[in-house]
Amino acid sequence: MEKILIGLKTNRTFFIYSVLAFLLVVIAIFAPIIVSHDPLEAMMKDAFQEPSSQHLFGTDKLGRDCFSRVIYGARYSISGVLLLVAVVFSVGTALGVVSGYFGGKIDAIIMRISDLMISFPGTILAIAVAGIMGGSLINAVIALTAVSWTKYARLARSLVLKIKKRDFVDAAIVNGGTPIHILWQHITPNILPTVIITAATDIGSMMLELAGLSFLGFGSQPPTPEWGLMLNEGRQQLQTAPWLMVFPGLAIFITVVIFNLWGDSLRDVLDPRQDG
């Protein structure tokens, strides 16, 4: 934590990207105050209008204001992806740490389960989940969690295996530390930086996966203003009303780029290594 605060002060790039990421979150939180119209209100007589001073990003097929929908979409898309990454990160890391520290049968079971889940293509699982439980953002998060936790489990496990052999762990055991105490106080803080960096850089790609599922119809359902869903709705008017796809697409692009760059600069702050 101190490293991050120091990084904010000294590392210019990290500071800028953090501000931008923070801005995105603020826009998502304060969406109701920023927008000019209700994103769900359909004034159908105004459908398919080009961007104008009244409707900054134009109107969609049911006459809803696109600017409001894109801003509100930040709420669904960003909260969805942050939830997804948080869950995947916690579950994966916990399982990986347990697996690496205890070894033996527990390790074998957890790793075989993770092998099972890795072999599932994420999109197909999401389709299955949507078919059984219906399509929604939460169900898409569940489906993606099921296939994505394995990366963190393996990473955490390999890091734990390295640290396990260090002297201070032996010292803690000799001093009478219980396994839980050792895991929490000694092992986890040492692997956390690497895993956090992985999670941060994953935000971008997870956002694309979530938007992709909504685009295919297995995530958010109409009339939710989620970016992936808006891309799908705009696709049918690509040649006659391109603003329907351009603005949600730009929103996804900008968000993913900002989070990716932020994750990269986070790595510089938390774990600087000198390359050539």
Place this chain on the structure above:
Amino acid sequence: MQKKIKFAAMATMIMMLVLSLTACGGGKDDSSKKGASKDTLKFGVTNFADNLEPTDNYFGWVLVRYGLGECLVKFDEKMNATPWLAESWKISDDKTTWTFKIKDKAKFSNGNDVSAEAVKNSIERVFAKSNRAKTFFEYENIKADGKILTIKTKTVCPGLPGMLADPLFLVIDSSVTDRDYAKQGPICTGPYMVKSFTKAKSVMVANPNYWDGAVPFKTVEIPSIDDPNTRAMALQSGEIDMAVNIAAGDMPLFSKKEKFNISEIASLRTVLARLNVAQGHILSDKRVRQALIACTDRDTYCKVLLKNTFIPGKAPIPPSLDYGFDQLQDSTPYNIENAKKLLAEAGWKDTDGDGILDKDGKPLTLDFVYYSGRSELPLFAEATQADAKKVGINIKLKNVDYNVLDAMGQHGDYDLLISNIITANTGDPEIYMNWYWKTNVDGNNPQNGAGYSNTDYDELSRQLSQEFDVKKRRQIIIKMEQILMNDAAGLFFGYPKTNMVSSVAITGAEILPADYYWLTKDIKPAK
């Protein structure tokens, strides 16, 4: 050294970018030549048929649409019954015996003659295998003598020739038994024969024994491109030469007369949502149904959202048919205040302030089932959802596959179920009016899964089944329409225009009101 490597890498990347950009653009000359050579036609469609067994589901439509099969009778552009495989027909004085004369030169694609015996076997096969056949007519007996076919109907059936024009009754050579009808299709009489068939793509070849003139193309490829925009783009790029049912939003792309021909006609179709009026469903209360209809701004849906390719709906039968459209009284025009009043009268109030009305602790939530194969259906569904919210009705949308939709309709698994239905598939709307609204007694009317039942309506339906006089039929049908409208028995969104768009490399691609005829012998390469 580092700088040189960096520079080389940058230069390579820039070159690769430039090279990749040259691939864009510059396709303008090639694309128009890609499609119709003189021998091959490429035709983009939507196909709902899994196989070519004509008695299965509605799959007979695909056989007629793809130019494989033909019926005894054909509809012209005014929906008159005209000769096709049958040269002429007449009815006996007691009105129950019809005599058809089959054309002398009619032949199957395997060279066999189309005799009255073959037609008799074909019709009997349909009745044996399809439970839909008896909803058209029932026969006492069918006799065959050379080229003369005699059908004696059980009850008086005024529209029999029109019924035999339905693709369910296409004429096949049922004496052929060593063929897998589902995969290869039956042997029929049309200009083209199946070379290969899957739901996604079919390849047809010319029928060497075609009885009715020259077959213009040696090969026809028919890919099924269900997504309307993908279909429009395929036609734009020249990947296909003609396509049916281009979506409203894409029509402006084909307005250049030097490149494309548009054939557009007011269809015989209605887009309607069946309403489940059975006991235990929220919509069993007529006031709620009326409120639902009154809160939907069908005018705006059709004129603005669908860019005027639909006529706004009020009655079951479209204005393209002459059944009193202008005189019929719409008791539930678009009126939000009226809708709110009706819901309040029916006892629905918003007691918990969430914007959705409730009664006895249950919210006013309706399940709206739709499919995406036709581009207007999701649009109507979402527009209804948005409008219904304004009066406090919560509509949940369920997007299902078309194959599941029919079963759900028959079982009543819905509150609203939308589909795009042809109203005069036999040239006369009698069958359509019976399908969803004549009382279903012990399964004799399986399409009426919503449980609608009205004794006055059933009586009119009975009279209609026996009435030969065209003017009297019209009056009966208008009365039936008024009953349905007064009872709020269905939500009639609008009436589509149907279209067929082709590149100028072909001629003869015309769409008719009856949409059974897509690939015909009249579609030829342009000179």
